Amino acid sequence: MEPNQSPEFVKHFSHPRNVGSLDRRSRRVGTATVTVADCGDVMRLQIEVDCQGRIARAMFKTFGCSAAIAAGSLTTEWLRGRSVDQAEGFSGDYITERLALTPEKQHSSRLAEDAVRAAIADWKRRRCRQGQPAS
Amino acid sequence: MTPKLPLYFDYNATTPVDERVLEAMLPFFGEDFGNPSSRSHAFGWKAEAAVEVARQQVAELIGATPQEITWTAGATESNNLAIKGACEMYRDKGRHIITCSTEHRAVLDPCAALAKAGWQVTHLPVDEAGRVDPAKVEAAITDQTVLISIMAANNETGTLHPLAEIGRIAKQAGVLLHTDATQAAGKIPLAVESLGVALLSLSAHKLYGPKGVGCLYVRRRSPRVRLAKQMHGGSHERGLRSGTLNVPGIVGLGAAAEIAGNELTDDAERLVALRDRLDEGVRSQLPEVQLNGHPTERLCNTANLSFAYVEGEALMMKLSSLAVSSGSACMSASREPSHVLKAMGVPDALANAAIRFSLGRPTTVEEIDFAIGAIVQAVRELRAISPLYELAREGIDPTRLQ
Ligand SMILES: Cc1ncc(COP(=O)(O)O)c(C=O)c1O
Ligand code: FES
Numbered sequence: 333m334e335p336n337q338s339p340e341f342v343k344h345f346s347h348p349r350n351v352g353s354l355d356r357r358s359r360r361v362g363t364a365t366v367t368v369a370d371c372g373d374v375m376r377l378q379i380e381v382d383c384q385g386r387i388a389r390a391m392f393k394t395f396g397c398s399a400a401i402a403a404g405s406l407t408t409e410w411l412r413g414r415s416v417d418q419a420e421g422f423s424g425d426y427i428t429e430r431l432a433l434t435p436e437k438q439h440s441s442r443l444a445e446d447a448v449r450a451a452i453a454d455w456k457r458r459r460c461r462q463g464q465p466a467s
Numbered sequence: 468m469t470p471k472l473p474l475y476f477d478y479n480a481t482t483p484v485d486e487r488v489l490e491a492m493l494p495f496f497g498e499d500f501g502n503p504s505s506r507s508h509a510f511g512w513k514a515e516a517a518v519e520v521a522r523q524q525v526a527e528l529i530g531a532t533p534q535e536i537t538w539t540a541g542a543t544e545s546n547n548l549a550i551k552g553a554c555e556m557y558r559d560k561g562r563h564i565i566t567c568s569t570e571h572r573a574v575l576d577p578c579a580a581l582a583k584a585g586w587q588v589t590h591l592p593v594d595e596a597g598r599v600d601p602a603k604v605e606a607a608i609t610d611q612t613v614l615i616s617i618m619a620a621n622n623e624t625g626t627l628h629p630l631a632e633i634g635r636i637a638k639q640a641g642v643l644l645h646t647d648a649t650q651a652a653g654k655i656p657l658a659v660e661s662l663g664v665a666l667l668s669l670s671a672h673k674l675y676g677p678k679g680v681g682c683l684y685v686r687r688r689s690p691r692v693r694l695a696k697q698m699h700g701g702s703h704e705r706g707l708r709s710g711t712l713n714v715p716g717i718v719g720l721g722a723a724a725e726i727a728g729n730e731l732t733d734d735a736e737r738l739v740a741l742r743d744r745l746d747e748g749v750r751s752q753l754p755e756v757q758l759n760g761h762p763t764e765r766l767c768n769t770a771n772l773s774f775a776y777v778e779g780e781a782l783m784m785k786l787s788s789l790a791v792s793s794g795s796a797c798m799s800a801s802r803e804p805s806h807v808l809k810a811m812g813v814p815d816a817l818a819n820a821a822i823r824f825s826l827g828r829p830t831t832v833e834e835i836d837f838a839i840g841a842i843v844q845a846v847r848e849l850r851a852i853s854p855l856y857e858l859a860r861e862g863i864d865p866t867r868l869q
Contacts, residue, residue, distance in 0.1 A: 345784065351852045365854065372816075373778065376854040393854040397780040401852065 338432035340406070345398045350408035352391045354378040362455025366446045368439050373400045377447035379411060379419070381455055387411045387419060392447075399440035403427045407444040416455070422448045473790045474834050478673075478768060478827030479622050479650060480792060484719065485675035485828070491722040492677065495715040503712050504703060514714050521721025525682055528724040529648075529667060530658035537683045537704050538717055542649040543573040545668030545683040546616075548708065549645045550577040552694030553614050553666065554586065557643075561611025565642075567591040567599045567618075567628075568810040574616050574647050587611070596761035597626035597811045601633050608640045615644045619651035619662075623792075623807040623823055624760030625769025627655065634663020643692060649673055649681075653727030654735065654766050659684060665692045671716065675828060676723030680716030730828075735767040738826050741835050745824060746770045748839035753846050759808055759821055768826040771808075773817040776856035777849040782820060785845035789838055792823040 337345075356363045356378065365376045373396025380389040390411040392404035406427055411419055424441030427433070433441060484492075495517060503518050505511025522533040539545045554564060566578050568590045582588045589607045591599050599617055608615075615637050620627050630646060637644040645666035648657055653674035659667060670681035685707070686692045700709030750756050755775040774782060779793050804818035813821070824838070850856040858864075 345781075348852060353857070374854055393852050393857065395776065395853045395855045396778050398784040400778075401781055404852075 336434075341399075341402050341431045341433075344402035344405040344431070348392075348394075348401055348405035350389075350391050350405065350412075351393060353393070354380050354389060354391050359458050360455075362451040362453070362458065364447050364450030364454055366443060366450050368396075368400075368443050370439060371397070373397060373440065373443060375400060375404050375443050375447045377404065377407065377444075377451045379451045379455060381416060385416050387414055387416065396443070397437070397440065399431065399433055399437040400443055402431050403440040403444040404447075406430055407448060411448065416452060419448060420452055470831075470834055470837055472788045474788065474837060475790045476824045476826060476830070476834075476838060477790050477792050478830075479625075479823065479825035481672045481678065482675045482827055483829070484677055485723060485726060487726060488676055488719045488722045492715040492719040495718050499714075501714075503714060504701070514712075517718050518712055518714060521717045521724075524721035524725040524728075525669075526684075528652065528657070528728045529669075529684060530660055531667075531684050532687065535659075535684050535687050537685055537707050538712055539668075539681045539683055539708060540679055540713070541672070541681040542571075542647060542668045542670035545670070545681050546571075546573045546645075546647055547577045548683055548694060548697050549666040549668060549685075550574065550614065550616055551581065552697055552707075553643055553645065553692070554581055555695035556693050557613045560613050561609070562613070563587045563589070563609055563611040564613060565589045565591060565604065565607050565615045567593060569593050569597055569621055569623075569626075569807045570616065570618055571622055571647060571649070574618065578616070591617075593626075593810050595812050596764070597621055597624050597759075597807065598761060598764065599628050599633070601629055601636055604633050605636045605640070608636070608642055612640070612642045615642055617644070617646060619646045619648040619657065619667075620655065620766050621760070621807060622650045623805055624771045624811075625650070625766030625825075626761045627651070627764045627766065629764075630662050630664070634661075637665075638663050643690075650766060653723070653731060654738075654768060656731065659686070665690070671720035671723055674723050674727050677716050677719045680713050680720050682720065734828060738767040738830070741826055741830055741832065742768060742770050742824075744832070745826075745835050745839060746772070748835070749842050752839075752843045756846075757813075757817060759811065759813055769823065770825075771821055771823045773808075773813065773821040774846050775817060775820065776853045776859060777820050777846055779819040779821065781849055782822065782845060785849060786822070786841060788841050792825070793821065 354361045363378045367374045376393045378391045379387050382388045390408040394401045394404040424445035427441040501510030501514035503515035522536045526533045578588045643665040646664050647668045649670045652669040665686045667684040672678040698709050757773040759771040808818035
């Protein structure tokens with residue numbers, strides 16, 4: 333490990349939480365695969381929303397740097413149990429602060445933020461297309 | 468027993484000073500501290516004698532005569548002196564130099580400086596194993612060509628160039644051949660005659676000597692090569708390189724060269740076996756690992772491996788128990804893959820996930836086995852969380868994702 337990494341960073345990079353996949357065909361699941369143009373890191377984020385509009389589960393996979401891996405893990409932890417409304421306000425700054433990311437690693441926070449947005453959008457689209465009521 | 472961590476697998480970056488070398492150097496920090504330029508007393512004579520013994524030792528390693536060895540502060544300086552010095556001296560012949568795209572910065576940058584001053588620089592391509600085709604060298608030579616600079620062995624991949632063949636071509640065309648032998652010295656036999664080189668650079672700290680000292684071989688006969696000095700001052704080294712000599716360093720380089728000459732064959736045999744154990748150990752347990760470099764025409768100690776579907780910086784972090792080098796200038800936002808791997812046609816994604824393992828005299832079989840375990844575990848962990856690996860296993864080509 334580099335000497336200046338925060339314990340939170342080390343925890344999420346060394347033992348990432350919520351790694352894996354949810355059933356992308358379920359209408360309760362929103363899936364996003366986003367990438368950073370600069371570096372090519374890829375994050376796939378999935379959320380499963382229950383009938384109260386709460387995120388019951390969130391799972392991720394990352395191809396990317398250590399910060400992108402830690403960011404994916406921390407993001408899924410944050411999402412779990414929150415309402416979709418709350419999740420829409422998710423900011424990458426939270427990741428930057430909690431993981432104590434230096435400026436050059438902060439595009440992993442943006443990657444996480446983009447992934448959250450896109451996963452919610454996907455969930456909404458699928459829900460609407462299938463004519464389901466909001467909750 | 469777990470070895471002391473992190474384990475060092477970066478001997479192409481630098482080597483520890485051999486104890487015997489250190490032993491030889493120590494007196495010249497202490498009671499034998501004289502300046503070899505002091506011609507009027509015993510302190511100076513003693514230092515000068517030691518420097519001349521070292522010159523003999525280094526000359527022997529490469530089949531040269533002692534008069535052909537000029538001390539420098541390392542291979543970077545040797546390369547600068549060779550390239551800029553030869554071009555300045557022979558510029559009336561023309562303004563063209565030939566090098567190759569996988570050279571070290573210490574060759575590419577002096578060439579770039581010449582290009583800026585109006586010289587034409589040909590960067591020859593390499594094949595996928597990283598070798599220059601001698602026929603391409605021949606085709607690139609014009610009546611304006613002053614110098615060819617092709618390294619003996621590449622620092623990132625260990626690939627050996629067909630130097631003797633290039634030497635023959637250069638000789639036939641009457642063009643000087645310089646070789647950066649920094650990585651080759653002490654790992655493969657080098658003989659300036661059979662290689663046909665006019666200039667050869669090497670550095671002490673890559674062959675178990677100290678840092679900050681090296682030398683340049685400058686051919687004295689057929690042809691006699693002259694260089695324009697790049698360091699002006701007190702006319703040390705027959706005026707070619709001014710500056711008070713680094714006596715302990717030079718003594719260290721001499722001792723290191725002698726040891727390397729004596730032990731080269733044994734070292735090489737042992738290191739090849741260890742290197743191949745590492746390579747095979749990793750590849751038998753992990754699919755989709757690529758060797759970058761020539762399968763056989765390669766330094767005994769170097770294995771550069773790329774791991775598909777994982778990212779280089781994350782892999783380096785997971786491998787924090789191993790001191791290794793990555794294939795990119797990582798840790799930065801826009802990853803620039805290594806120019807060497809790029810020139811070999813390695814795709815960016817694989818170049819980014821490349822790791823150079825370079826072994827050395829102290830490397831043990833226990834260290835190799837520990838490394839194999841650490842690599843296999845790290846790559847498996849990262850692949851388990853890689854969406855690209857998942858896609859690939861489902862038969863989708865992830866490179867076509869974007
Ligand atoms: C091929 C090659 N040339 C030149 C150098 C520079 O050598 P030095 O550190 O002695 O200047 C190195 C070492 O990094 C090298 O590997
Ligand atoms: S390097 Fe860009 S998110 Fe990791």
